[in-house]
Amino acid sequence: MTVKKVCVIGSGVSGLVSAKTFIEEGYEVTLFEKRQGLGGVWEKSRIYPELSLQNPRDTYAFSDYPMPASYPEWPSGEQISAYLESYAQYFGVAEKIQFGAKVTKVERKSENTNGWMVSVSFQEDGKEIRKQNYEFDFVIVCNGTFDIPYIPNLPGMEEFIAAGGQIIHSNEFNNISVIEGKRVVVVGFGKSATDIANLAASKAKECTLVFRQVLWKVPNFFLGLFNIKYIFLTRFAETWMPYHKLQGWEKWLHSFGKPLVWAFWRLNETMLRLQFPLDACGMVPKQPMNKLIGCSIGLVPKGFFEYVRAGKIRAVKTKINKFFASGVELDNGEQVQADIVVFGTGFLQDIPFLEEKYHRQVFDQQGTIHLYRHLIHPHVPQMGFVGYNYTFCAQLSAEIGARWLSEYIKGTIPLPSQQQMLENVKVELEWRKKDRPYAFVSGACVTPFTFHYIDELLGDMGLNSRRQGGNLLGELLMPIDPSAYKNLRQELQLKQHPSLNDSAIAAASVEVRSVG
Numbered sequence: 140m141t142v143k144k145v146c147v148i149g150s151g152v153s154g155l156v157s158a159k160t161f162i163e164e165g166y167e168v169t170l171f172e173k174r175q176g177l178g179g180v181w182e183k184s185r186i187y188p189e190l191s192l193q194n195p196r197d198t199y200a201f202s203d204y205p206m207p208a209s210y211p212e213w214p215s216g217e218q219i220s221a222y223l224e225s226y227a228q229y230f231g232v233a234e235k236i237q238f239g240a241k242v243t244k245v246e247r248k249s250e251n252t253n254g255w256m257v258s259v260s261f262q263e264d265g266k267e268i269r270k271q272n273y274e275f276d277f278v279i280v281c282n283g284t285f286d287i288p289y290i291p292n293l294p295g296m297e298e299f300i301a302a303g304g305q306i307i308h309s310n311e312f313n314n315i316s317v318i319e320g321k322r323v324v325v326v327g328f329g330k331s332a333t334d335i336a337n338l339a340a341s342k343a344k345e346c347t348l349v350f351r352q353v354l355w356k357v358p359n360f361f362l363g364l365f366n367i368k369y370i371f372l373t374r375f376a377e378t379w380m381p382y383h384k385l386q387g388w389e390k391w392l393h394s395f396g397k398p399l400v401w402a403f404w405r406l407n408e409t410m411l412r413l414q415f416p417l418d419a420c421g422m423v424p425k426q427p428m429n430k431l432i433g434c435s436i437g438l439v440p441k442g443f444f445e446y447v448r449a450g451k452i453r454a455v456k457t458k459i460n461k462f463f464a465s466g467v468e469l470d471n472g473e474q475v476q477a478d479i480v481v482f483g484t485g486f487l488q489d490i491p492f493l494e495e496k497y498h499r500q501v502f503d504q505q506g507t508i509h510l511y512r513h514l515i516h517p518h519v520p521q522m523g524f525v526g527y528n529y530t531f532c533a534q535l536s537a538e539i540g541a542r543w544l545s546e547y548i549k550g551t552i553p554l555p556s557q558q559q560m561l562e563n564v565k566v567e568l569e570w571r572k573k574d575r576p577y578a579f580v581s582g583a584c585v586t587p588f589t590f591h592y593i594d595e596l597l598g599d600m601g602l603n604s605r606r607q608g609g610n611l612l613g614e615l616l617m618p619i620d621p622s623a624y625k626n627l628r629q630e631l632q633l634k635q636h637p638s639l640n641d642s643a644i645a646a647a648s649v650e651v652r653s654v655g
Contacts, residue, residue: 141253141276142166142276142277142521142548143166143167143276144166144167144169144274144275144276144277145161145166145167145168145169145275145276145277145278145279146168146169146170146171146255146257146273146275146277146278146279147161147168147169147170147171147279147281148170148171148242148245148257148278148279148280148281148282148492149170149171149172149179149280149281149282149283149286149526150170150172150174150177150178150179150227150236150281151177151178151179151180151181151182151281151283151526152178152179152181152223152526152533152534152537153179153281153283153525153526153533153537153540153541154170154172154179154279154281154525154526155177155223155226155227155232156201156525156534156537156538156541157279157281157523157525157537157541157544158170158232158235158236159226159227159230159231159232159541160538160541160542160544160545161279161541161545162230162231162232162235163230163628164545166277168235169235169237169273169275170232170235170236170237171236171237171240171241171242171257171259172236172237172238172239172240173239173240173241173242173262174238174239175238175239176238177223177224177227177233177236177238178219178220178223178224179283179285179286180283180285181216181219181220181223182220183217183220184313185310185313186216186217186220186313187216187309187312187313187331187334187335188312188313188314188315188338189215189334189338190215190216190334191213191214191215191216192213192214192215192216192219193213193330193437193438194213194368194372194531194532195212195213195366195367195368195372195618196210196211196212196213196214197620197621198368198372198531198532198618198619198620198621199219199532199533199534199621200222200534200621200622201226201534201535201538201621202535202538202621202622202623202624202625202627203622203625204226204229204230205622206218206222207222210222212359212366213359213438237259237261239261239262239263240259240260240261240262241259241260241261241262242257242258242259242282242492243258243259243260243270243492244256244257244258244492244494245257245258245278245280245492245493245494246258246494247494247497247520248274253276253520253521254274254275254276254277254521255274255275255276255277255278255521255522256272256273256274257272257273257274257275257278258270258271258272258492259271259272259273276521277521277522277523277548278521278522278523279522279523279524279525279541279544280490280493280522280523280524280525280526281524281525281526282490282526283526284486284488284526284527284529284581284583285310285486286486287486287487287488287489287491288308288309288310288311288482288486288487289308289482289484289485289486289487290306290308290482290484291459291482291484293459293460293461293462294461294462295461295462295463295468296462298462298463298464299462299463299464299465299466299467299477299480301464302464302465303478304462304464304465304466304477304478304479304480305317305478305479305480306479306480306482307479307480307481307482308481308482308483308484309327309331309332309335309481309482309483310331310486312331312335312481315338315342317479318335318338318339318342318343318479318481319342319343320342320343320344321343321344321478321479322343322344322345322466322476322477322478322479323336323339323343323344323345323346323347323477323478323479323480323481324346324347324348324349324459324466324467324475324477324479324480324481325339325346325347325348325349325480325481325483326349326350326459326480326481326482326483326484327349327350327482327483327484327485328348328350328351328352328353328354328483329354329435329437329483329485330437330438330483331483332348332350332481332483332484333348333356333437333439333440333443333483334440335481335483336348336443336446336452337440337441337442337443337446337452339452340442340446340451340452341451344478345453346451346452346453347452347453347454347455347475347477348447348452348453348454348455349455349457349458349459349467349469349475350454350455350456351456351457351458352424352456353422353423353424353425353456354424354431354435354436354437355408355411355424355428355431355432355436356411356415356436356437356438356439356443357370357371357411357436357437357438357439358411358414358415358438358439359438361410361411361414362410362413362414363414366618367438368618368619369616369618370407371531371587372531372532372589372618372619373615373616373617373618373619374590374614374615374616375615375616377587377588377589377590377591378392379392379400379403379404379429380429380432380587380588381393381400381574382588382591383566383567383570383571383574384591400429404427404428404429405427407428408427408428411428415439415444416444416445416448417444419448420444420447420448420454421454421456422444422447422454430575432586432587433575433584433586433587434529434583434584434586436586455469455471455473457469457470457471457473458470459480462480465477467480487506488502488506488508488581488583489502489506490502497516497518497519497522500516500518500519501516501519501524506581507568507581507582508527508581508582508583509561509564509565509568509582510524510527510564510582511554511560511561511563511564512528512540512543512595512596512599513527513528513540513583513585513592514527514528514540514543514544514547515544515547517557517560517561518557523544523547525537525540525541525544527582527583528540528583528585528592529583529584529585529586530585530586530587530588530589530592530593531586531587531589531619532589532619532621534621535589535593535619535621535624536585536589536592536593538621538624539593539596539597539624539627540596542596542600542627542628542631543596543599543600546599546600546631551600551601551631551635552599552600553599568582589619590619593624597627600627600631601634602627602630602631602634606620606623606624607623
């Protein structure tokens with residue numbers, strides 16, 4: 140395919156690294172961002188008080204742009220926002236962004252013409268000031284899996300609001316004053332819900348946490364000693380989860396070695412029950428840890444279970460049945476007085492601006508996303524999707540996904556037939572629904588198979604998946620290191636042009652970057 144002009148939709152982690160990747164490849168890139176700032180979930184207006192990164196600092200950095208050494212092991216939301224702004228400036232992405240630019244429609248120019256027509260509504264203070272249409276050869280959708288807040292529509296909401304109550308999504312919680320001295324109800328058990336409940340325990344008049352399912356929460360340090368990156372962010376840890384393509388050691392482990400797998404996960408559960416008062420709080424999940432690990436797993440806020448045990452967070456396993464003037468009625472019949480209800484109920488997955496006939500290809504009737512390698516759909520030409528490949532190291536999977544797309548455009552990746560790609564997607568989704576129903580998230584969640592997924596992308600590009608040289612023990616036991624992937628572009632150039640030497644490639648890289 141002939142591609143010169145590339146559109147990137149969204150300036151979160153995925154959008155920034157996609158734009159950077161295509162700029163350095165010499166494409167003419169335009170990035171549309173509907174908000175007034177970059178960063179996606181890390182955009183300043185979306186950062187709630189005391190939000191911090193779930194990953195240890197160095198495992199969330201881009202491969203060629205380390206986070207400042209002055210940052211703590213778990214940086215704050217404000218620090219991640221500053222890091223992304225710095226990244227965008229350094230690589231020349233910031234100047235390509237059009238802010239306040241909401242993409243309203245993406246449709247093919249015509250049946251017989253390649254490329255896309257992108258309709259954009261430019262807005263200020265929530266009001267449209269002008270519209271404009273653009274033509275592009277290739278579109279990269281990076282609107283993200285955390286873009287459309289979900290709040291269930293429950294009876295009595297209008298009555299509650301009319302009486303002075305507030306209903307917000309955790310995505311809108313950016314000022315601690317909205318809960319200070321208030322009777323707060325928080326809905327959910329994911330990271331944002333437990334973070335906000337933890338804040339409310341010390342800042343609000345009273346706090347009730349309403350949730351349907353207890354999830355396993357993990358600490359920054361297991362037993363106060365072992366950094367989580369050595370527990371979950373290694374190849375060794377990942378082998379204890381059965382992937383749908385079992386090979387070598389893993390094939391043995393998940394057949395003859397099943398008793399070892401069982402013991403491994405029970406050991407992890409025991410450590411958590413020793414470290415936290417899960418039994419005393421009645422918060423031991425019914426499902427085993429290995430069945431619940433997915434994109435909803437999160438770090439436990441410091442003191443959370445202690446607040447629950449002390450009654451500062453009143454945790455109720457049920458759901459809200461309806462609202463009334465001064466609070467909510469739970470499904471168990473209990474009425475809870477509330478001034479504000481915060482829904483930490485996640486996000487809807489959708490690409491509302493995509494032309495309907497292509498939207499039906501990407502999303503099935505259940506809202507599940509169908510993408511080959513989580514990056515393309517064989518029936519949606521000249522379009523890529525980055526950010527629908529969420530892993531424990533989302534920035535790295537996005538970065539390598541963007542690199543894969545750039546090679547896909549060049550035609551260097553040997554792809555199966557369209558039918559084989561669709562069958563591949565179907566088989567993987569069916570496996571996820573069957574084997575991991577409690578962790579299944581609309582087809583966009585790759586977690587916990589970070590290494591497996593990245594290895595597949597590297598294999599498609601003909602690159603070595605082992606990044607520690609001959610150090611097999613380090614490859615297995617050391618946490619993922621994004622910097623080990625920083626030279627993928629040079630490796631690809633050497634592979635495709637063996638006559639080039641490293642200095643020639645470096646000079647070409649500098650030239651392309653200056654042109655971009």
